[in-house]
Amino acid sequence: MVKRVAPFKVADLFINRWSPRAMSGESITDFELMSLFEAARWAPSSYNNQPWRFIYAKRDSKNWSKFFDLLVDFNKQWAKNAAALVLLISRKKFEYNDKPSRTHELDAGAASENFSLQGFLNGLVVHGMEGFDYDKSREVLGIPEDYTILAMYAVGKPGKKEDLSKELQEREEMSDRKKIEEFVFEGNFKK
Numbered sequence: 001m002v003k004r005v006a007p008f009k010v011a012d013l014f015i016n017r018w019s020p021r022a023m024s025g026e027s028i029t030d031f032e033l034m035s036l037f038e039a040a041r042w043a044p045s046s047y048n049n050q051p052w053r054f055i056y057a058k059r060d061s062k063n064w065s066k067f068f069d070l071l072v073d074f075n076k077q078w079a080k081n082a083a084a085l086v087l088l089i090s091r092k093k094f095e096y097n098d099k100p101s102r103t104h105e106l107d108a109g110a111a112s113e114n115f116s117l118q119g120f121l122n123g124l125v126v127h128g129m130e131g132f133d134y135d136k137s138r139e140v141l142g143i144p145e146d147y148t149i150l151a152m153y154a155v156g157k158p159g160k161k162e163d164l165s166k167e168l169q170e171r172e173e174m175s176d177r178k179k180i181e182e183f184v185f186e187g188n189f190k191k
């Protein structure tokens, strides 16, 4: 069992957020879901361009299977208990001049972290996924070529670890991180 330790000052939120897979299968209201998008809305972006777009399906809607069928089998086995599946895409060009944006994915990443942290603060599970069919999602959801498909998120009410498969139960724990000196360099790049 990893015990997350932070040698430097950091808000509890950052070390307590994690990505469980156990979800209860309960629905969430639009009000609950919109809170996460509201958080995403306030993310910073280059030129305040806000290139992120979220496309979602709630489990009790007719759109659910369209999203769910995009997932790889590994993700299907646990994401079946999510209350919503949310796809994050970003617009490659600035809206104000239609020139390429170098930071659109970074901007959308900031929105995704706001989204995830707000979900955590609201007592929901938010679990990012790259295990889905990117090409098919473009086709099925009608996403134009000038948007990059970034990631899918499973959002739901927390469930019981015991209800996961044995294999998933073993993975249902907080993960650790690299040490700061492995990714922060003073002066110049270091290997």
Ligand SMILES: Cc1cc2nc3c(=O)[nH]c(=O)nc-3n(C[C@H](O)[C@H](O)[C@H](O)COP(=O)(O)O)c2cc1C
Binding pocket: 017, 018, 019, 020, 075, 127, 128, 129, 130, 131, 132, 151, 173, 174, 175
């Ligand atoms: C963009 C992205 C894609 C991910 N893809 C998957 C996935 O397809 N399946 C999965 O089970 N977890 C996936 N994860 C979860 C990561 O493995 C997890 O966030 C990482 O191990 C760190 O753990 P933590 O979020 O619990 O702190 C993904 C996370 C992110 C941010």
